[in-house]
Amino acid sequence: MADLLSEAERDAALPALGDNGWAAVPDRDAIRKIWKFKNFSEAWGFMNRAALQAEKLNHHPEWSNVYNVVDVTLTTHDCDGLSALDVTLAKRLDALAPGAEVQRDHGEPVVCLCKIHAKGA
C-alpha cells in the first residue's frame, strides 16, 4: 500500500516536476503533463517505452493519445492521491522524452496536428 506524499515530500519533489511541465489537476490530488510529438510514430514510441517503465514499477498512468499528443495524469489509486511512485514515474517519463514539446496550458483543448490546415485549404 502506497502512502500519500507528506507536505515536506511535496515541497521537495513537485517544484522540479512543475519546471518540467507537470501541473496540478483541479479537484484531484494528481499531476498532469501533455506532450506534443512530431507525429503518431514518435508518440507511440514514447508510450511503448513509458508502458515498460509503468510495468517495472507496477504503477500505471491514466493517459490518452490523439495522433501526436500524449496526455498523462499520474495519481495513486491505492491511496487516492500522490505517492512517491508518481514522482518516480514522472521522472522516468521525463527522461524518455527530453526534447519533446510540452503543452503547458491545460486550459486549451488538445489540438491534433491533423486539424491544422493551410489558410484557405
Ligand SMILES: C[C@H](O)[C@H](O)[C@H]1CNC2=NC(N)=NC(=O)C2=N1
Ligand atoms: C494490483 C496492482 O498492483 C495495483 O492495482 C497497482 C497497479 N497500478 C497502479 N497504478 C496506479 N497509478 N495506482 C495504483 O494504485 C496502482 N496499483
